[in-house]
Amino acid sequence: MKTRILSLSLLFCFTFVSCNNTAKKEAKEEKTISVKMERNEDMTVATVTTITKKDGKESEEVQTFEGSYEEVKAKVDLLTQNSQAATVEKKRVKKVQFELNPKSDSTAQGKVTLTEEDGQVTLEAHINGLTPGTHAIHIHQTADCSSDDGKSAGGHWNPTFQDHGAWGAETGFHRGDIGNFTADASGHGMVKFTTDLWCLGCGDEVKNLMGKAVIVHQGEDDLTSQPSGAAGARVSCAGLIF
Ligand SMILES: [Cu+2]
Ligand SMILES: [Zn+2]
Numbered sequence: 685m686k687t688r689i690l691s692l693s694l695l696f697c698f699t700f701v702s703c704n705n706t707a708k709k710e711a712k713e714e715k716t717i718s719v720k721m722e723r724n725e726d727m728t729v730a731t732v733t734t735i736t737k738k739d740g741k742e743s744e745e746v747q748t749f750e751g752s753y754e755e756v757k758a759k760v761d762l763l764t765q766n767s768q769a770a771t772v773e774k775k776r777v778k779k780v781q782f783e784l785n786p787k788s789d790s791t792a793q794g795k796v797t798l799t800e801e802d803g804q805v806t807l808e809a810h811i812n813g814l815t816p817g818t819h820a821i822h823i824h825q826t827a828d829c830s831s832d833d834g835k836s837a838g839g840h841w842n843p844t845f846q847d848h849g850a851w852g853a854e855t856g857f858h859r860g861d862i863g864n865f866t867a868d869a870s871g872h873g874m875v876k877f878t879t880d881l882w883c884l885g886c887g888d889e890v891k892n893l894m895g896k897a898v899i900v901h902q903g904e905d906d907l908t909s910q911p912s913g914a915a916g917a918r919v920s921c922a923g924l925i926f
Pocket of ligand 2: 840858861912
């Protein structure tokens with residue numbers, strides 16, 4: 685009887701060891717999933733990239749989901765929960781786009797795109813119909829472009845109560861003091877500006893661009909005149925409501 689118990693436990697032991705070996709072999713497969721969620725005004729797009737490493741070989745699978753934020757989030761959550769991946773990285777990208785409309789009898793119009801990724805906000809503006817040369821571009825305090833001269837947008841957005849100046853200046857600058865850009869001979873200008881001092885719709889009113897306006901000026905910001913750099917008429921305006 686004792687021998688039987690001993691051999692039985694030995695058998696169990698062997699089974700356990702061999703099972704354990706198979707488990708180790710399977711564990712050699714390592715999955716990494718990265719999720720990029722892009723949230724626009726009316727649609728959310730998720731790009732899910734799964735990288736599988738097995739026996740030194742790497743394969744990549746890319747899946748995309750589109751729809752409302754809730755739909756896409758549910759699909760992504762289900763996929764990442766069932767994946768048994770070693771690493772799941774989730775990246776949220778928020779993107780909103782606005783029209784810049786002519787003001788002060790100008791022909792200056794274009795598009796502003798705001799993107800938030802990894803705690804940084806990028807403003808990209810493309811403007812046509814400008815007079816060739818230097819123009820100022822700022823964030824003003826109110827998303828109201830209704831008046832013909834654009835003055836309904838108020839003064840420079842200045843939630844930290846500093847003086848007007850060049851972005852990053854030690855003597856102070858407004859959170860809306862983007863600065864100047866150049867329009868080429870055809871009247872086209874482009875601005876690309878990235879900062880971690882802004883956010884898109886967060887709770888921090890010192891950072892939040894929601895409810896503000898983008899204003900393009902006829903002239904150049906001298907970066908010293910108070911309170912707004914003496915940049916002249918407001919030639920294009922976009923209200924930032926998202
Ligand atoms: Cu301005
Ligand atoms: Zn300013």
